[in-house]
Amino acid sequence: MITKLVHIIIYEYSYIQLYGLTVLYFFLLYYGIAPIFNKVCIWLEHKGVLHKISIKEVTKRQKKMEQIHSLKSIFIFGFSILPILYLVRINRIIFLPDTFINSVVGIVLLTIWNEVHFFVIHRIMHIPFFMKYVHRIHHKSVTPTVYSVYSFHWFEALLLSTVPITILPFLSFSPMAVFLYPLVSILLNYSGHCNYRFGKGNGADWKLFGTRHNAHHSSFKKSYGFASDVLDKLSDNISQRWRSKK
Ligand SMILES: [Zn+2]
């Protein structure tokens, strides 16, 4: 049933219809989940499970600004489906069957690829030129909120939306993995922007999984990776070796 529906959507819908559906999908992910995620965080804070990172109150103005930029990003994200669709229709992208295992493995691989992709784009965004003209929009949220997740300059939104198209032509995924990946991605994004973490921020590494990015918003440096600091450590290591060789 779902496979048939996916087949109809991929091969029979027009590019404009697909753009509209993609915009709607990202819109629902943003406005449908953000308030729930926030309420769950507040509830877990009362239970003593989560702790606020910055106690500074976020103004209504900031949340409004974040939503305006996020809406612009959602319209940009809608375009990400078009090259994928084109390559599917000319058989340059081949999908795997929609089995459970293909979906799970696909989502894991896409999430790992997203981490590498984000690290590279984010590191570029911190080059002074891009910081000044592009990435500063995202860093306007010094204390991030769940509404910061898509709050980007349109150019940064465009770059970040290239996660699937930079891997799908080279590695096959099931349609369900590609469809569910934005959901998994936004949940990770919420955890990295909700301004909550487990413990006081100096516990075991797994406790900080996905929450380091909150601190990056106020420090403006380090933690270019999103969910983990593996790539930050790796690049520090490489640059240290490079300097010691000189
Ligand atoms: Zn952020």
Ligand SMILES: [Zn+2]
């Ligand atoms: Zn940044």
